[in-house]
Amino acid sequence: MMDDLRRAGRSAVDLAVDHLAAVPGGPVWRPVAEADRSWLTRQPLPGAGRPLADLLHDVRDRILPYPMGNGHPRFFGWVNSPPSPAGVLVAPLAAAMNPSCAGGEHAGVLLERTVVRWLAELVDFPYQPGAGLLASGASVATVIALATARQRAVRRQGHNVRETGLYGQRPLAIYVSAEAHSCVRKAVELLGMGSRYIRTVPVDGAYRMETGALRRLITADREAGVRPFFVAASAGTVNTGTVDPLDEVAGIARECGLWFHIDGAYGALGILAEGARHLYAGLERADSLVLDPHKWLGVPVDAGCVLFRDPVEARDTFSLVPPYLRDDEADALGWFSEYGPEQTRPFRALRVWATISHLGREGIVRLVGRTTRLARTLAAMIEASDDFDLLAPAVTSVIAFRYRPATLDAAATDALNQAIPAVVRGRGHAFLTGTRLSGTAALRACILHPETTEADLTALLDEIRTVVREATA
Ligand SMILES: Cc1ncc(COP(=O)(O)O)c(C=O)c1O
Numbered sequence: 001m002m003d004d005l006r007r008a009g010r011s012a013v014d015l016a017v018d019h020l021a022a023v024p025g026g027p028v029w030r031p032v033a034e035a036d037r038s039w040l041t042r043q044p045l046p047g048a049g050r051p052l053a054d055l056l057h058d059v060r061d062r063i064l065p066y067p068m069g070n071g072h073p074r075f076f077g078w079v080n081s082p083p084s085p086a087g088v089l090v091a092p093l094a095a096a097m098n099p100s101c102a103g104g105e106h107a108g109v110l111l112e113r114t115v116v117r118w119l120a121e122l123v124d125f126p127y128q129p130g131a132g133l134l135a136s137g138a139s140v141a142t143v144i145a146l147a148t149a150r151q152r153a154v155r156r157q158g159h160n161v162r163e164t165g166l167y168g169q170r171p172l173a174i175y176v177s178a179e180a181h182s183c184v185r186k187a188v189e190l191l192g193m194g195s196r197y198i199r200t201v202p203v204d205g206a207y208r209m210e211t212g213a214l215r216r217l218i219t220a221d222r223e224a225g226v227r228p229f230f231v232a233a234s235a236g237t238v239n240t241g242t243v244d245p246l247d248e249v250a251g252i253a254r255e256c257g258l259w260f261h262i263d264g265a266y267g268a269l270g271i272l273a274e275g276a277r278h279l280y281a282g283l284e285r286a287d288s289l290v291l292d293p294h295k296w297l298g299v300p301v302d303a304g305c306v307l308f309r310d311p312v313e314a315r316d317t318f319s320l321v322p323p324y325l326r327d328d329e330a331d332a333l334g335w336f337s338e339y340g341p342e343q344t345r346p347f348r349a350l351r352v353w354a355t356i357s358h359l360g361r362e363g364i365v366r367l368v369g370r371t372t373r374l375a376r377t378l379a380a381m382i383e384a385s386d387d388f389d390l391l392a393p394a395v396t397s398v399i400a401f402r403y404r405p406a407t408l409d410a411a412a413t414d415a416l417n418q419a420i421p422a423v424v425r426g427r428g429h430a431f432l433t434g435t436r437l438s439g440t441a442a443l444r445a446c447i448l449h450p451e452t453t454e455a456d457l458t459a460l461l462d463e464i465r466t467v468v469r470e471a472t473a
Helices: 002-025 034-042 052-063 085-097 107-122 138-155 182-190 211-223 246-256 268-272 311-318 348-384 410-427 454-472
Strands: 132-135 172-177 198-201 227-234 259-263 288-291 304-308 388-390 398-403 433-437 440-446
Touching: 002 052, 002 085, 034 052, 085 107, 085 348, 107 132, 107 304, 107 348, 132 138, 132 348, 138 172, 138 182, 138 227, 138 259, 138 288, 138 304, 138 311, 172 182, 172 211, 182 198, 198 211, 211 227, 211 246, 227 246, 246 259, 268 288, 268 348, 304 311, 348 388, 348 398, 348 454, 398 410, 398 454, 410 433, 410 440, 410 454, 440 454
Parallel strands: 172 198, 172 227, 227 259, 259 288
Antiparallel strands: 132 304, 288 304, 388 398, 398 440, 433 440
């Protein structure tokens, strides 16, 4: 078996590298051929097994030809980076070790402590041992943060949410900007806090949370007998890459006794771009900060992270150690599984460690700096054109814009911009996704690929023009 694995493993390495090398020269995305779709979705459960080498033929012929597109330098959709080479290199080794990083004394757990500290250091968040853990992504990291905040709020009323739930509590209000990611609302709903108690704080013309409105909403809730408890600011919104006025939000949170959460899933690393640090003032004051190594950093999916100011509160929220999990040799921090909902936990830390070790802090600064500069270039191209509008200032590496033909009215322009992303994707020369901003259809380009060039940005705009020309011809 080991000889088979060695032989097939060598072929798998070649397949992976050939795939990565071919991606930039191929289409960004292609539809799945009918025969392959049928194979992908309808295979019967195999009765007898097959040799390892055989499996690779299917991977080569039926799976690798249909990537999502995010390995390509002209992929500008959502927030999905190409995989870091170091992450690709070590992923099979994590599988070979296959530990559960719930806890115990082994490399997976010990390395996770280091990478969590490194992530905190990268964004200058005050690190305390035990105050953070990896998760599948920002969505789960946000659930961990909100659950912890909920427990603290209920503890302050002399109860334990784990015993009583929220029964008998006054409703707890959650404040997010109109531009917050949907993962916050999902977490609120999941934790039984009720989306009715989410207060949507308006944003200013640059899509930043309006702190005056935040204050007014908090006051109104107090007067209505609702308890203000959690404010989530963004360090890099998904629509426009905007950073909220973190320091001001931190001040209001402290003054009003709210938990201060920052969603830096995509944009926290933007603090490393030249001249950007002042935008992030106040990040270090958060009670919890979410940032995703599987976004800007390029760690192969999945790798999210939540950092806490205080490690004790997360443990108080999640720790449950039955006799069969008791570890009398554990150090004072205990197990990772005491700080979040996952018991068996994958060895995510190896991919994060390898990616950061390969790039070093300097390489990460270069990556963030380069992609941020490209975003500024795209914004400048849009502003210099007479057929596109820039919809928000370029702050990080997300650009929101709109195609604006001279001849169409507002409704037709809206319909056109809504239709553009799917048509662009279908042609395979570029990949972008859309959104809605201030009630109208918008295009957005998120630049994360280290090999994207200015020529790719020109190609993106030209591709949109071509699509529109063909649609209106
Ligand atoms: C700002 C922001 N927050 C949260 C998320 C959710 O992250 P995940 O998909 O890793 O759960 C995203 C995803 O793009 C995001 O951009």
